[in-house]
Amino acid sequence: MPxxxxxxxxxxxxxxxxxPAIAAFGELQxxxxxxxxxxxxxxxxxxxxxxxxxERRNLLLVAEQAGRVVGGTVFHAFPQVGTGFSSYxxxxxxxxxxxxARLLHDRRMALxxxxxxxxxxxxxxxxxxxxxxxxxxxxxxxxxxxxPVRRRAVFAHLGFRQVDVTYQQPAGGENGGPVTNMDLLxxxxxxxxxxxxxxxxxxxGAYWHAWLGEARRDHALAALAAQAAxxxxxxxxxxxxx
Numbered sequence: 010m011p012x013x014x015x016x017x018x019x020x021x022x023x024x025x026x027x028x029p030a031i032a033a034f035g036e037l038q039x040x041x042x043x044x045x046x047x048x049x050x051x052x053x054x055x056x057x058x059x060x061x062x063x064e065r066r067n068l069l070l071v072a073e074q075a076g077r078v079v080g081g082t083v084f085h086a087f088p089q090v091g092t093g094f095s096s097y098x099x100x101x102x103x104x105x106x107x108x109x110a111r112l113l114h115d116r117r118m119a120l121x122x123x124x125x126x127x128x129x130x131x132x133x134x135x136x137x138x139x140x141x142x143x144x145x146x147x148x149x150x151x152x153x154x155x156x157p158v159r160r161r162a163v164f165a166h167l168g169f170r171q172v173d174v175t176y177q178q179p180a181g182g183e184n185g186g187p188v189t190n191m192d193l194l195x196x197x198x199x200x201x202x203x204x205x206x207x208x209x210x211x212x213x214g215a216y217w218h219a220w221l222g223e224a225r226r227d228h229a230l231a232a233l234a235a236q237a238a239x240x241x242x243x244x245x246x247x248x249x250x251x
Contacts, residue, residue: 014074014103016074016075017074018072018073018074018079018080018104018107018109018112019072019073019074020070020071020072020073020112020113020116021070021071021073022068022069022070022116022120023058023069023070023071024058025058026055026056026058026059027055030071030073030078030081031051031054031055031058031069032051033071033077033078034051034054034069034071034078034081034083034099035050035051035052035054036051036078037078037079037080037081037099037101038051038097038099040101040153041099041100041101041102041153041154041155042097042099042153042155049083049096049097054069054083057069057083063088063089064087064088064089064215065085065086065087065215065219066085066086066087066088066124066125067083067085068083068084068085068086068117068120068121068124069081069082069083069084070082070084070113070116070117070120072100072104072109072112072113074104078101079100079101079103079104079109080098080099080100080101080104080109080110080113081098081099081113082095082097082098082099082113082114082117083095083096083097084096084098084117084121084132085216086120086121086124086125086129087125087211087212087215087216088124088125088126089211089215090208090211090212090215091125091127091128091129091130091208092121092129092130092131092132092133092208092211092212093117093118093121093124093125093129093131093132093133093212094132094133094134094212094213094215094216095117095132095133095134098110098113098114098117098134100113102154110163110167111166111167114167114196117132118132118198128198129198130197130198130208131195131196131197131198131204131208132195132196133172133193133194133195133196133209133212133213133216134164134169134193134194134195134196135176135178135191135192135193135194136157136160136161136164136191136192136194136248137157137160137190137191137192138157138190138191138192139157139158139161141189141190142157142190146190158249161248161249162249164194164196164248165247165248165249167196168196168197168200169194169195169196169248170194170195170196170197170201170202170245170246170247170248171192171193171194171195171245171246171247171248172192172193172194172195172204172209172243172244172245173243173244173245173246174193174209174233174236174243175232175236176191176192176193176233177189177191177229177232178191179217179221179225179226179228179229192248193209193213194248195209195245197245201245202244202245203238203242203243203244203245204242204243204245205241205242206233206234206237206238206241206242206243207241209233209243210230210233210234213229213230213233214226214230217229217230
């Protein structure tokens with residue numbers, strides 16, 4: 010019987026809401042993240058792929074090996090802003106260290122270009138800050154074979170920088186409050202040390218609007234905007250803290 014680990018890894022964009030790879034990606038999320046309830050469940054991914062608009066394109070890309078999903082990323086393109094936001098990217102433990110994250114990231118950028126009809130300025134993602142995790146959360150990370158420090162190093166290797174701002178997900182935390190243990194990262198198409206505040210605010214406004222509504226979105230955006238430098242930018246720093 011052939012060894013599945015020797016089979017090539019291929020990438021495939023999922024556009025059919027009935028594709029079984031959606032459920033497989035959902036299972037991969039649950040296996041690789043310590044708080045799966047914070048992620049978009051497979052059932053809702055189906056709805057995301059069905060719900061598309063001129064302002065927001067929802068996309069799913071998977072990596073497959075021997076017919077099994079071993080990686081993937083769910084992300085969103087905002088044509089009016091010219092950016093993207095990645096809700097999640099995961100790789101199975103057995104393929105880590107084989108460049109799968111790079112393959113997914115590079116194809117993701119190409120698909121974002123197609124979705125906006127040009128070239129995106131970059132893609133954003135939010136990730137947990139290891140120093141703000143509780144001992145219980147760190148133990149839960151280890152239980153699923155995950156390491157928040159290594160994860161940030163992977164993103165840094167892909168070209169992501171941390172937006173130098175106090176960042177909170179507006180909802181989803183304890184008692185429905187904000188999530189305060191995450192940082193906002195940005196991978197500019199062209200390496201840079203700063204990012205225009207308008208790009209950050211436009212992206213987060215487009216991303217948050219669907220699940221926050223205008224009032225809560227505007228409140229969250231105001232908290233971000235107040236931290237911009239006088240020149241209308243945010244600094245970009247090393248996400249590993251080096």
